Amino acid sequence: MKRRDFIEHLGLASAMILMPGLAIAESDDHVSAFAKKLKPVGRTLEMEGYYVWCNSPIEGPDGKIHVFFSRWVASKKMGGWINGSEICHAIADTPESELKFQGVILAPRGPGFWDATTCHNPSIKKVDGKCCLFFMGNSNGKTNTKRIGLATADSLDGPWTRPDAPLLEAGKAGSWDDHCTTNPAFIKHPNGQYWLFYKSWNTAEYENSTDPLVKGNRKYGLAIADKLEGPYIKYSGNPVIDFSGKSNNAQLEDAFVWMDKGRFKMLARDMGVFNHQYGLYMESKTGKKWSEPEIGYFNADYYHINQPPPPKYLNKYGRFERPQLLFQNGKPTYMFTTSQGGKYMTASPFLFKIEG
Template structure:
């Protein structure tokens, strides 16, 4: 487990006193905090709005050094669960990760009659093979079991975006561990040239209970697929760690010859933190350590009675990478100025 390894290339752990002076959250060195967690300096919220819940968001540097953010949003009157029926994916731009983001346009909206007819959610943006690739989740009837992963591509961050007519990956056959849905994509282009799609799913028969959310892997020789399951079993399954031990919102990246992963923790070690894992091959993963804590570890915000059970949780971790190195961590959190939801950003120092 890499709880002691300084895997962030070119970084050194800040001295304890300097970290305090710089506003870093400093953790004891004998706990289960990953090295990653010790380099997080809170920047704060972005794109706060009284009219929209802004949730899952994925950043990328543009050709001129500006930062482009693709994010899921839905009308505030739908409350926290509005992502399931009526979310769209929008595009915003800022001069830097710590500057104000300005809405540009909605790039993916639900398409009536299609596999993504009722929602577009969990965007994940990458530049692959000379084009921008926007992975996302859609559903066809506003229900969790019709969630599927799709792909939109464009030659420019300004679009136009061409969407896949069919999902990249359907659920497994009846009775399989992943027969419920495919959702929350994470993606890497493997050094061997293959395209690897990590996906979240679970079994329909226990979708509301034990060990529902796990992660599988599908691979393809072409970006658009077909994607084939690497294994009949999930590659990440923490259900043995507790009755409701689940995981959520994976982000995967390669660095210094290792595969790295961030995950949302839902009962593995806590219910409102993030997990860090690493692997030598992207399939077999080391035991998890804590990547980041709950929101109140970094800022103090007043809760209200009408927030859901995700209040205080930092969700949908996505990294802003520069030359392959993590520079900023983007998450999403309920609350803020308007008590809706918005991105919460960390600088990696």
């Protein structure tokens, strides 16, 4: 499919209106160099009858692009991610060509399993010659049993070995991370260790929160292992990212971590630092102490991405979530996100090219 035809197929039609209260100074003081390299391409992998979320890309040995994504039936509306998501596989010849559905690789296993009711948050990595799919499962259709797991395979085409137990459990009652472990972001450290960043929050804060936008306060922790399969030991200085001292109950989620020239870099979804529509960008020398966040990417309005007015049930319309990078020849070339809307007014991947 030619680039022009691809973009026209995505239906970039009329500018949407900013969400109420969305106001942020967009001077160069706030905008990361990464954000300035992004060029929107458009939507892909739109599936009738499904919400498509969490799109994690990797280049295969044959040069084709493999995307591991989560989906759930549209009848469940947006909330279906927590109690009916499954993880699937799609392949394209190039980053901008049509993604073709290959099949479901991880589905909820039912009563008695830690991933009984959902499989979500896929993040694909090639580690030590293995294909490693980090993901989140839960056992009761609620947030308090969300746990990170690791499925492995010798090939991106599977078959996948599913874990009998989570890779990382929640903390002890009363700790900052006693509610869950989710949103895995993994790297193999240059020193040979295996580093797993994870999102969590405190249950009491969550249950007693009066914030009209987001209950509780999501922070990021780090767990380190000497072997890929673990055990993963939580860093004593956790949480490594904590925005709770900022105003507006600021927090973050959907982190993606990579290393570039010896520095850690992170993309994440903003939850109140600038607003609830943008992405965040941070850097770190150690992976344990991070820079002040800058804008990592903007919303649909900023890029003049034309969309029809949203139906009432899509209340996250216009923002891009779950940023995941595609690397080719060791360099990030595309950012895959997900966004509500599209042809079927559900959700689908939205692609950005990284230029320069």
